[in-house]
Amino acid sequence: QVQLVESGGGLVQPGGSLTLSCVTSGFHFGDQMMRWYRQAPGKEREFVALISSGSTPTYPNNKKGRFTISRDNAKATVYLQMDDLKPEDTAVYYCNFFWGTNYWGQGTQVTVSS
Numbered sequence: 001q002v003q004l005v006e007s008g009g010g011l012v013q014p015g016g017s018l019t020l021s022c023v024t025s026g027f028h029f030g031d032q033m034m035r036w037y038r039q040a041p042g043k044e045r046e047f048v049a050l051i052s053s054g055s056t057p058t059y060p061n062n063k064k065g066r067f068t069i070s071r072d073n074a075k076a077t078v079y080l081q082m083d084d085l086k087p088e089d090t091a092v093y094y095c096n097f098f099w100g101t102n103y104w105g106q107g108t109q110v111t112v113s114s
Contacts, residue, residue, distance in 0.1 A: 002026035002103050004095050009108030012085055016112070020080040022095030022105055029076035032099065036069060036080045038091035038110075048093070051078060085112045 008020040020036070036048040049069035050058045057069045068081040078095055092107040 002099075004097075004103060004105035006093060006095055006105040006108040009093060009110045011111045011113065013114050014086055014112055016085050017081070017083045018085065018110060020082070020093055020095075020108055020110070022078045022080075024076045024078070024095075027097075027099060029071075030073040032097045034069075034071060034078040035096045036067075036078070036093060037096055038089075038093045039107075040088075040091040043091075045094070046091075049080065082110070085110075087112045 003025045004022055006020060006022045008018060010018065012018055031053055033050055033052050035050040037045050038048050039045040047060055049067055051069045051071050055071055059065060066082060066084045069078065071078045080093065082089065090110060090112050092109050094107045095105045097103055
């Protein structure tokens with residue numbers, strides 16, 4: 001059974017940092033490209049970053065920005081380091097991969113507010 005469990009979200013002040021984790025099971029993690037998405041209230045789900053099975057990251061418009069994706073194949077976990085957070089980063093963050101169908105975690109809430 002495929003499982004993706006995100007954690008690490010919370011309330012943070014503007015300019016702060018958070019690291020999200022997505023612990024996975026039920027498939028060969030090391031073979032899969034993994035992605036992070038986010039969805040803000042009233043908006044469509046938005047691509048944040050992906051990392052290949054070989055640990056090559058890709059970001060929207062090929063621009064890294066303030067977020068860094070990484071993975072630990074031994075722990076079957078993908079991470080999203082988020083720095084210099086802004087109120088517009090407030091959203092539910094999801095990890096994802098595609099293996100015949102899209103698999104999603106339950107999401108973790110990130111709220112950036114003073």
